Amino acid sequence: MKKSVFYHAGCPVCVSAEHEILELMDPSSIEVVHLGEEKSKIELAEKAGVKSVPALVTPTGKVLHLNFGASMADLKN
Amino acid sequence: MKKSVFYHAGCPVCVSAEHEILELMDPSSIEVVHLGEEKSKIELAEKAGVKSVPALVTPTGKVLHLNFGASMADLKN
Numbered sequence: 001m002k003k004s005v006f007y008h009a010g011c012p013v014c015v016s017a018e019h020e021i022l023e024l025m026d027p028s029s030i031e032v033v034h035l036g037e038e039k040s041k042i043e044l045a046e047k048a049g050v051k052s053v054p055a056l057v058t059p060t061g062k063v064l065h066l067n068f069g070a071s072m073a074d075l076k077n
Numbered sequence: 078m079k080k081s082v083f084y085h086a087g088c089p090v091c092v093s094a095e096h097e098i099l100e101l102m103d104p105s106s107i108e109v110v111h112l113g114e115e116k117s118k119i120e121l122a123e124k125a126g127v128k129s130v131p132a133l134v135t136p137t138g139k140v141l142h143l144n145f146g147a148s149m150a151d152l153k154n
Contacts, residue, residue: 023135058101064094
């Protein structure tokens with residue numbers, strides 16, 4: 001099964017959302033990516049349509065932006 | 078098991094998010110509330126912390142605002 005990807009950047013809003021998502025969904029179906037630590041993946045996330053974190057990219061390629069934590073532009077600094 | 082509540086208002090953003098959520102989570106664990114049709118529940122949603130739709134209120138009472146569709150103020154008109 002293709003996994004969902006949860007993008008975050010370690011901010012409090014991100015951590016809270018991650019906790020909720022992992023409670024609600026099967027954790028083994030989610031790949032968690034910390035864009036603050038893996039800045040090389042920012043471009044990949046943007047290409048997937050991620051505009052802010054935390055965000056969940058589903059196996060079908062849809063993007064769900066969760067509670068607003070930080071914009072992608074902020075992550076590049 | 079206590080259910081999550083997915084609040085929406087029939088807007089395109091809401092319908093798209095609902096589709097994704099029902100794919101990702103167990104549909105039987107989610108109660109879907111259409112605030113456009115059940116305006117009496119707007120107050121309940123606001124008390125739960127919902128500021129815009131679509132939003133998911135988890136069994137533990139946390140609110141996840143998904144892609145922004147409409148503010149609660151807009152729904153009262």
